[in-house]
Amino acid sequence: MACAATPDRERAVKEVAQAYERIKMQHPLLLHHRCSGEQQLAHSLLGEALRALNVALSVMKQQQQPAAALSAPPLMSPGFSDDSKATMATITARGGKRRGSSSSAMEEAAGKRSSPSSWVSLTTVPYEDGYEWRKYGEKRINGASHTRSYFRCTYRDDTGCQATKHVQQQPQGDGAICSDPPVFQVTYNNRHTCCNSRSAAMNDVKQEVAEQAPVVLPMPPLVDAIAFERTPLPCHQEPVSSSSFPTTTSMQQLCGAVLTTEHYYCHGETAAAPSSTTATSPCISVDSTYDDEYFAGDMMMPQMAAAEKASSAAGDHDVFYDLELFLLCDSFKDYKY
């Protein structure tokens, strides 16, 4: 994929890369020490990372991406196996739904912006995305070895939320190891308008990122280097798939863990609404988040603070580690290296 290098894009990439490098250099400190000074340093570093990501993603968002980029095959780090590449890939998709016409018509009638109404994600944790879903159907799909499950927002009847998703387990490749977690393709349709998830804000952010065109970041080895340095990892409150990570872990496993860990954050405590949105509801307004600050530090930090509070109440849950993982993994996994 040829990516036109505009000054804004270069600046964005540089911002992300610098913060990323600094976190990487300091992460042993973040992981293994807990004195107050170091916590302050961790706060500072993470705050800087958030600010950089805010700038970078805001710039990326503002840039109109050529449609061709969306259909281009993902470019991955040579450090990943084919399976890992496939597992890590989160791709966006536009249209292509038979019944999409009705939902598209509803979106247009509602005056929504021209963002895609469906997008696809590959994950090992298809049921842990922070939203509450009700299963309404299951179908055997031609050519698929597993059935496809259909979900809609639990609050559809209450709020009219039109969000749906279907989950399709991917066939295991020939080289798959028995212990490899199954990979699911999750196809989301329509944005949540219910605001009933306490992690709706974070998911909106992830959703926005997923809807961005692929961006080429300049440091292919970093992500998998960090992923593999991180073993063994500290225990987590949330039953991700086990209480500790496997000795040899993949980026996708980390990403899956982060998703679930974030779930713990947001449900452990109600995060305050960012100042840029309504102050009376924990719901982050989709439109204000989208129109104002794209990935705002002041949106993340209240959740971080809430998570820290939850952590001290629940035990030695490592907030910094989890947030750092979120930054390094979840915020980057949607990009093409």
Added chain:
DNA sequence: TAGATTTGACCGTA
């Protein structure tokens, strides 16, 4: 008993 899940039937689209 209410809410969630299952499952066969139905419907719209290509």
Added chain:
DNA sequence: TACGGTCAAATCTA
């Protein structure tokens, strides 16, 4: 007409 998506009655479960 085949296929995928949704409906809704039956069933399950906490």
